[in-house]
Amino acid sequence: MKRGKKYRESVKKIIAGNAYELTEALTFVKSMAYAKFDETVDLSVKLNLKKSQSVRDTVVLPNQFRGEKKILVFCKPEKEKEAQEAGATFVGAEELIEKVKGGWTDFDVAVATPDMMKDVGKLGMVLGRKGLMPNPKTGTVTFDLKGTLAELKKGRVEFRADKTGVMHLAVGKVSMEPQMVAENIKAVMAEVKRKRPVDVKGEFILTVSVSSSMGPGVWVAMKDQE
Numbered sequence: 001m002k003r004g005k006k007y008r009e010s011v012k013k014i015i016a017g018n019a020y021e022l023t024e025a026l027t028f029v030k031s032m033a034y035a036k037f038d039e040t041v042d043l044s045v046k047l048n049l050k051k052s053q054s055v056r057d058t059v060v061l062p063n064q065f066r067g068e069k070k071i072l073v074f075c076k077p078e079k080e081k082e083a084q085e086a087g088a089t090f091v092g093a094e095e096l097i098e099k100v101k102g103g104w105t106d107f108d109v110a111v112a113t114p115d116m117m118k119d120v121g122k123l124g125m126v127l128g129r130k131g132l133m134p135n136p137k138t139g140t141v142t143f144d145l146k147g148t149l150a151e152l153k154k155g156r157v158e159f160r161a162d163k164t165g166v167m168h169l170a171v172g173k174v175s176m177e178p179q180m181v182a183e184n185i186k187a188v189m190a191e192v193k194r195k196r197p198v199d200v201k202g203e204f205i206l207t208v209s210v211s212s213s214m215g216p217g218v219w220v221a222m223k224d225q226e
Helices: 005-011 022-032 077-085 094-101 114-128 145-154 178-194
Strands: 040-047 056-060 071-074 090-092 109-112 156-160 166-173 205-212 218-220
Touching: 022 178, 022 205, 022 218, 040 178, 056 145, 056 178, 071 094, 071 114, 071 145, 077 090, 077 145, 090 094, 094 114, 109 114, 109 145, 145 156, 156 166, 156 178, 166 178, 178 205
Parallel strands: 071 090, 071 109
Antiparallel strands: 040 166, 040 205, 056 156, 205 218
């Protein structure tokens, strides 16, 4: 792939193949960001997983970096008031299901009470493609709407390894202090380690790298994730 001039100039700031201490790596990421917008800082982690194994969960990041999330809640009428008071942007049942069926997805997170999942499950073609399907594993299928929405608003995010064992996750913005982004990454890595499958043999976390939306990746020294 042919890279642009700004990218090629940025990558000269790091030594190819070198792994850096986490905060130092993030300082490089910040200095190499060249876009005119506030680029996102992305974390990429390669895990030692078999095809039958998976790692998926949620974590509340200590330092928020996104704007207010638009949260949709599928629930019965008796739970609507709780959802609205908890800060849901959209609340409803059949009418919202029909709207989503038509292709509407103008929200960031979807939450559903368990008694709605029989109908919400039919939205897989729409919500599944966008990663918006409520799931018990990520805490988005629950009767505790107040607690769940409070965590989502604090900055709860989902992490999930793909079929190749690689996990990608946005963890901050280049405008943030590197130490704040580092705190977010440490929170993610602690949860990832906690989800280590019991039958994994050998090293679990193989590689860790950070990058901005447009910039080159920087390897992070594994010792900093211990």
